Amino acid sequence: MAERISGKTQLIGLLGTPISHSLSPKMHNEAFAKLGLDYVYLAFDVGNEQLEDVIKGYRALGVRGSNVTMPNKVLVKKYLDKLSPAAELAGAVNTIVNDDGVLTGHITDGTGYMRALVEANVDIIGKKMTIAGAGGAATAICIQAALDGVKEISIFNKKDAFFDRAEQTVQDINAKTDCKAQLFDLDDVDALRAEIADSVIFTNATSIGMKPYVGQSVVPDASYLRPDLIVSDVVYIPTKSHLLGMAEGVGCETINGLGMMLWQGAKAFEIWTGEEMPVDYIKELLF
Known part of the structure; x- marks a missing residue:
């Protein structure tokens, strides 16, 4: 990990509570490393009370994107600029992408x-x-x-x-x-x-x-x-x-839930990076 992080590394987060059990950081960081992509994925223990401030921080820091999990999936849409059609219909967001300060919410679950x-x-x-x-x-x-x-x-x-x-x-x-x-x-x-x-x-x-x-x-x-x-x-x-x-x-x-976690993550990975997640490699590694 130390060799991969540079002054140009882009941050992708995960917001939820409790969150320490999540396999998403390992899944995404291994996928970034496999493809040689300059991103890092970190989990943050955040509930509804801190959510608005965290999203403001994402915007200010230029964070590339985030996953969102319980209990924040419904509330987070209030703090975003746009929703995908699926997120609009579901009334919930599990993936955020930041395009030049415009935060768009998606749902890949x-x-x-x-x-x-x-x-x-x-x-x-x-x-x-x-x-x-x-x-x-x-x-x-x-x-x-x-x-x-x-x-x-x-x-x-x-x-x-x-x-x-x-x-x-x-x-x-x-x-x-x-x-x-x-x-x-x-x-x-x-x-x-x-x-x-x-x-x-x-x-x-x-x-x-x-x-x-x-x-x-x-x-x-x-x-x-x-x-x-x-x-x-x-x-x-x-x-x-x-x-x-x-x-x-x-x-x-x-x-x-491992299969759902993998495939919702693969779609989010594509939204952030424009690349397909190396799913077979991740399956072998994690499952």
Whole structure:
């Protein structure tokens, strides 16, 4: 790393909390080194309270770009100059690029999730999925799945600040795509059981299962699952969340969050650098 950093090295950041577990710095720095690109990627433990000041600092310092993760994906759009069409529709941002002081927000979570399914030889086009979560990543996944041709999506979330936004997501999907979307209260366990029973895939797109919620699951117990159900989780540390452990015990095919993390990162890498990430090299190195 010391040999690579120069007076011309451009900074790319990662904003979120907690953040020390993230594999993104290693992934991107190894990719920069492999391609000989003069960038460095650093993680910053930043929550909503510091976010506005940090974005002002990015602009003042000429930082090339950033990833944004929980809990900042929704709030950060307030402090940017422009949003990509996908970020506008999702109402969330996970990637920022700075072009001569103009900060544009993108969302790559949805494309990353769908590409991860393709890489796992899982086809959900024309089929039904049930998903837990209504935050930035969950919203991006739902919108991309609908745009790509998923037939029906049942969204579950607690009646918190994200629930109202999820109602808007459902309206957008139903109005702008051929997909049928519905929203349910995550505390309605009977509805959760019924919707999972009618789906080919169940996805956890909440932070339940990672720190500080390790050992917890959005699904109350394994009786909600069945052997021919595919179960995926956006959580990648631990690589086997409690949900995926339960699913394996039932005989389900499982997919953790590593693939989504890789492919959303690859798209962000391309946005910042104009180059394709050496994905096969990164897979070998990290996974």
